[in-house]
Amino acid sequence: MTLLRILGRLANEADAVLALGIAVVVGILGITSVASEAVTGNAVLVTLGVLSLSILRDRWRRAEMTEEIVETLRGMDGVAAEMARANTVLAQATVALGEQSLAQIRSRRESVAEELARARENTGRWLFRGGTGTYIRAVTLPELIRRARLERRPLNVRLEILDPTDLTVCDRYARFRRSVSELxxxxxxxxxxxxxxxxxxxTIFAACWYQAMYSLLDVRIGLATTMGIFRCDMSDDRLVITQDDGPAMVVPRQSFLYASYETELRTSLDQARPVHLDKADGIALSAEPTVDEVLRLFDALDVPLVVSHDLIPxxxxxxIRPKNPYS
Structure with missing residues (x-):
């Protein structure tokens, strides 16, 4: 320890050094009988006074240090809160980036068809919301039933399509489709x-016809009076969102978006007008349904045929012999 540091410490503890010095000097004077008892007593009082001041100073310092520590801790609480908020934002950003990395865009028609084909593999359910279910009827439903029949397993299908009895929404949908493509x-x-x-x-008739042909098929249909521009196809492992001939977004099951859309699709179907397919259980449908069978079916389903009966064929x-609209 250098001399400067020793002198610095002695200066910081001047009161204690003064008290010690007085005590030593008075003690020596008392032992040698140089100082009288009165002087010695007064010196003791002075020493005690200096020691009291030193004790008070230490207490003041401790109080000041305590306040500084408290203020520092309060500041650290604020920093901790800011750090917690920053961590929350970072976590949200991480999730968002993860969602973007999981979701994929498919632009070519062949790629979209391939994704839908992958979605049909080994799935026991299918949720759909869209226009009229043309592709569902032409490709998805027959393929799902073919696979389920081969594996002898049940199949649950949930469809939300436009209400054919609502001329307003049907006209709006037709005008929208023509505006997208006149061809x-x-x-x-x-x-x-x-x-x-x-x-x-x-689509309604196909669901009943396939259900009659495959008893392990469970279909639920809801009729919507409002139209959207996107179609959603959801299987056990992915969600495919498409728009006519445009690009498609593919969302895997592990994505948060998948769970959110599942809730959305189920909630939307619950609000649509239900078609009670169980009422058609007593209606026999042949391999080549007749006009009378069709009329009896829709009458039992309580879905009026508001088109000319000449169009029933x-x-x-x-x-039962659909054409792929995207072939």
Missing amino acids: PDGTGEIWTTERTQLESYA QIVAKA
Whole structure:
């Protein structure tokens, strides 16, 4: 320890050094009888006074240090809160980035078809919300049933399509589809109000027809009076969101978006007008359904046929011999 540091410490503890010095000097004077008892007593009082001041100073320092520590801790609480908020934001950003990395965009029609095909593999359920279910009826439903039949397992299908009895929503949907593309699709037809109705009727009829052919098929249908521009197809392991011939977004099951959309699709279906397919259990449907069978079926389902009865053969053809609209 250097001399400067020793002198610095002695200066900081001047009162204690003074008290010690007085005590030593008075003690020596008392032993040598140089100082009188009165002087010695006064010196003792002075020493005690200096020691009292030293004790008070130490207490003041401790109080000041305590206050500083408390203020520092309070500041640390604020920092901890800020750090917690920062960690929360970071976690949210991490989740968002993870969602973006999990979701994939498919732009080519072939890629979209491949994703839908992958979604159909080994799934025991299918949730759909869209327009009239044209692709569902032409490709998805037959393929799902084929796989389920081979494996002898149950299949749950939930469909939300446009209400064919609501001319307003059918006309709105047809006008939207024409505005997107005036050219005929893979069926060779242009979208009209009448076609929209026929397609929705055909999807309802196809669900009943397939259910009669495969007893392990459980179908639930809801009829919507509002239209959207996106179609959602959800299987056990992925969600495929498409829009006509545009790109598709593929969301895997482990994504938070998948769970959110599942809740959305189920809630939306619960609010749609239900088609009570169980009422059609007593209606026999042949491999080649007749006009009378179709009429009896829709009458039992309480879904009025608001199109000309001359168009019923088209409904049957679209139901059991559908054309892929995206072929």
